[in-house]
Amino acid sequence: MTKDLTQLDILTALEPVAEANLNRHLSMAKEWHPHDYVPWGEGRNFAAMGGIDWEPGQSKLNEVAKAAMITNLLTEDNLPSYHREIAANFSQDGAWGTWVGRWTAEENRHGIVMRDYLVVTRGVDPVALEQARMIHMTQGAHAPADWGGFLVNVAYVTFQELATRVSHRNTGRVCDDPIADRMLQRIATDENLHMIFYRTLCGAALDLVPDQAMPAITEVLTNFEMPGAGMPNWRRNGVLMAKHGIYDLRQHLDEVVRPVLKQWNIFGRTDFGPRGEAAREELGAFLEKLEADVVRFEEQRDRMLARERQLAERRAVPVG
């Protein structure tokens, strides 16, 4: 039996792939500026500067859009936590180090533009937003305690970047504001490029050490939680987002999990030994169960939405 490669062996072997994909990323990424995505003319002072403080009636966003914006922004705000994980598990040298710095700088832009937009347009309560940010950042990112190492981290961020792309994109659609939609599309384009970098590197790790990478992928997918887990009002906001198709179980399975697994040819590979094979089987069984859960979730959601429609119609009938 061949010996496992160490983390340093893996990072060293994959350095040329990291370098080629860093260069690819830099050639594809377009420079953009948060200030170009914010309607500054709508802004006005708050009470501390002689204006008026936020009131619910000032927001033009519906409840779903508010929940999704807050969840997505707090996730972006938690960047120091994610940076810490990535910086600790990827090398700080050469192309790896350059990637970590560049990725962090790009992610920071997402939080900047979303907060500027929400504060200027008075889309959400800025005091509640700030309080939630303090709580969420103080807690740090919510990842299983035993997650560590390059393989688990690169697998996790592959799925997370794709999940945030889906979530930002769908949030843009429910905002009912072309400015917000354009901003969130811009962010989603970044997330897609990030996903491609991580997916390529994780794919290269699979080719290099299939029996070490496969268990990491299974571990990540069987424990996957959206980064919002644990933030204030996560249950309420998460349910609203799932109910209205911002990020739900069907999207998680069909738009995030399956396309990546297909790209890596997980179920067609012939290079696994017993360990990789066992992890692949575990993942296969997990996906079957997830598919059944998705069907149940969709049925429940359809019933719930139909009931709500009925209630709304009944209320709309004039009395007397």
Ligand SMILES: [Fe+2]
């Ligand atoms: Fe982001």
Ligand SMILES: [Fe+2]
């Ligand atoms: Fe990203």
